[in-house]
Amino acid sequence: MPQTTEAKQKLREICRVAARVFYEKGYDGASMQDIAEAVGLTKAGLYHHVRSKDRLLFEIMNYGMDILDEAVLQKVKDIADPREKLRQSIIGHIDLIVRARDMEITVILHENRSLRGVLRKKINARKKAYIQYLEGLISQVQEQAGGKKFISPRLAAFATLGMINWLYQWYHQEGAVKQEELTQAYLDFFFRGLLGTA
Amino acid sequence: MPQTTEAKQKLREICRVAARVFYEKGYDGASMQDIAEAVGLTKAGLYHHVRSKDRLLFEIMNYGMDILDEAVLQKVKDIADPREKLRQSIIGHIDLIVRARDMEITVILHENRSLRGVLRKKINARKKAYIQYLEGLISQVQEQAGGKKFISPRLAAFATLGMINWLYQWYHQEGAVKQEELTQAYLDFFFRGLLGTA
Numbered sequence: 001m002p003q004t005t006e007a008k009q010k011l012r013e014i015c016r017v018a019a020r021v022f023y024e025k026g027y028d029g030a031s032m033q034d035i036a037e038a039v040g041l042t043k044a045g046l047y048h049h050v051r052s053k054d055r056l057l058f059e060i061m062n063y064g065m066d067i068l069d070e071a072v073l074q075k076v077k078d079i080a081d082p083r084e085k086l087r088q089s090i091i092g093h094i095d096l097i098v099r100a101r102d103m104e105i106t107v108i109l110h111e112n113r114s115l116r117g118v119l120r121k122k123i124n125a126r127k128k129a130y131i132q133y134l135e136g137l138i139s140q141v142q143e144q145a146g147g148k149k150f151i152s153p154r155l156a157a158f159a160t161l162g163m164i165n166w167l168y169q170w171y172h173q174e175g176a177v178k179q180e181e182l183t184q185a186y187l188d189f190f191f192r193g194l195l196g197t198a
Numbered sequence: 199m200p201q202t203t204e205a206k207q208k209l210r211e212i213c214r215v216a217a218r219v220f221y222e223k224g225y226d227g228a229s230m231q232d233i234a235e236a237v238g239l240t241k242a243g244l245y246h247h248v249r250s251k252d253r254l255l256f257e258i259m260n261y262g263m264d265i266l267d268e269a270v271l272q273k274v275k276d277i278a279d280p281r282e283k284l285r286q287s288i289i290g291h292i293d294l295i296v297r298a299r300d301m302e303i304t305v306i307l308h309e310n311r312s313l314r315g316v317l318r319k320k321i322n323a324r325k326k327a328y329i330q331y332l333e334g335l336i337s338q339v340q341e342q343a344g345g346k347k348f349i350s351p352r353l354a355a356f357a358t359l360g361m362i363n364w365l366y367q368w369y370h371q372e373g374a375v376k377q378e379e380l381t382q383a384y385l386d387f388f389f390r391g392l393l394g395t396a
Contacts, residue, residue, distance in 0.1 A: 026312065029226025110367060111309065114224065150390065155375070155383045162364025163357045169308060170356055177353070185353045192348065193391035 007049075014039050014049055015063040018056055019104040027057060027114045057108070058119040064102075064109035065126040071096035073133070082140035087187060089137065090160060094183050097167045107168055131157050138194065145195050160190050205247075212237050212247055213261040216254055217302040225255060225312045255306070256317040262300075262307035263324040269294035271331070280338035285385060287335065288358060292381050295365045305366055329355050336392065343393050358388050 018035045025034065032053055036046040050056045072092040079085040097106055115123060134157040142149050151159075163186060173179060188198035216233045223232065230251055234244040248254045270290040277283040295304055313321060332355040340347055349357075361384060371377060386396035 026224050026226035028224035028228075150396070151383050151387050155380065156387065158364070158368055159361045159384065159387055162361040162367075164360070165367075166356070166360025166364055169360075169363075182353065185349050186357065189349050189354065189357055189391040192394055193387040196390055196394060198348070 011049055011059060012063060014041075014046070014056070015060045016105065019060050019108050022057070022060070022108055023104040027108075027111075032056075054115070054119060057115055058123065060105060061109050061115065061123045062126070064105045065123065065130070067102055067105065068093070068096060068130065072130075082137055082144055086134075086137045086141050087191075089134070090164070090187055090190065091183055093164050094167065094186065095179070097164055098171055098173055098179055098182075100173065103168060106165075110165060131161070134160070141194065148195050150196065151194065156194055159193070163190070209247055209257060210261060212239075212244070212254070213258045214303065217258050217306050220255070220258070220306055221302040225306075225309075230254075252313070252317060255313055256321065258303060259307050259313065259321045260324070262303045263321065263328070265300055265303065266291070266294060266328065270328075280335055280342055284332075284335045284339050285389075287332065288362070288385055288388065289381055291362050292365065292384065293377070295362055296369055296371055296377055296380075298371065301366060304363075308363060329359070332358070339392065346393050348394065349392065354392055357391070361388070 014035075017039045018030075021030045021035050021038050024030075032046060033043055035056070036043045039046060041049075050059055072089050075092050076085045076088045079088060096102065109123075131154075135153040138153040138156050142153065167182075171177070171182065192198045212233075215237045216228075219228045219233050219236050222228075230244060231241055233254070234241045237244060239247075248257055270287050273290050274283045274286045277286060294300065307321075329352075333351040336351040336354050340351065365380075369375070369380065390396045
């Protein structure tokens with residue numbers, strides 16, 4: 001069904017709160033009752049917005065992919081130069097991961113064992129599209145640099161995804177390494193790894 | 199208490215089976231009864247080996263760090279050359295992550311939200327020691343290469359950990375990329391990122 005802006009905002013709010021509850025209690029440990037209480041809805045009210053726990057998990061993951069699109073794809077869509085586009089994509093993706101606000105959502109996005117069937121396929125298709133976007137961009141950057149194919153675009157895409165997505169395991173914005181320093185170091189490391197020069 | 203070899207072997211078997219059950223049902227979704235059944239013990243028999251579900255999760259994570267030590271530190275301990283030692287450490291760590299046999303254990307090792315208090319501190323201390331080992335080695339490699347400090351050893355250590363530990367999200371041994379190809383590409387990418395040349 002087509003969603004109104006208001007319904008979409010409400011669903012996003014539910015997703016953010018539910019992500020926190022799942023993060024704290026585990027997907028299997030959290031009940032729809034727990035989530036309804038945390039959102040400030042009755043259980044019936046919650047079911048009005050989202051028809052099952054499975055579906056809620058899917059909506060959280062889908063929201064996670066939406067904010068990835070917003071943090072990366074939307075921001076770089078008008079950049080023509082492949083290298084600058086890749087650079088800004090990495091900057092946007094790092095920013096998303098280290099942003100404390102969305103931490104629970106990005107964590108849940110990558111623990112997708114609980115999702116099954118068609119919903120799992122939908123999320124995996126979105127993840128795959130993002131990887132293919134990175135791969136394509138990396139391939140263009142290699143060509144721009146005179147055809148330097150030190151590494152396959154696919155492996156380079158997964159290497160950078162690993163570096164970035166792993167940040168949630170160890171990086172804290174209040175720690176010794178500032179986000180700007182981290183981002184610059186990772187960008188240089190990535191481009192040296194890809195092309196031999198930063 | 200000092201463990202006999204037999205008790206240690208039994209505990210490891212319990213850890214492997216329990217990791218699979220936690221992986222399938224979630225930590226909160228799996229009961230000690232589920233785990234006892236999967237191991238082929240009575241609940242009382244299981245409690246004889248491990249005194250609580252918390253403790254069991256700790257034992258699984260501790261086992262995960264043990265096999266990391268075995269796959270990496272034990273294998274490289276007699277290598278004197280820092281660069282070769284780092285190279286072999288990366289090879290060993292990749293091998294551990296892509297080995298299907300221990301997948302559930304390595305996944306659980308990195309989802310350590312469910313562990314609390316002193317047990318969590320113990321696991322984090324082992325993880326920290328491993329990162330410091332990598333940092334130290336990376337620093338030596340930089341000095342050996344004439345003091346090329348393109349990136350801080352700490353950030354380089356986390357970058358490589360991210361690249362490697364993220365493999366469980368996407369890499370399949372039966373897929374198009376063979377382990378040898380993956381390992382070589384990642385080694386070259388890492389050393390280029392670190393030193394500008396592979």
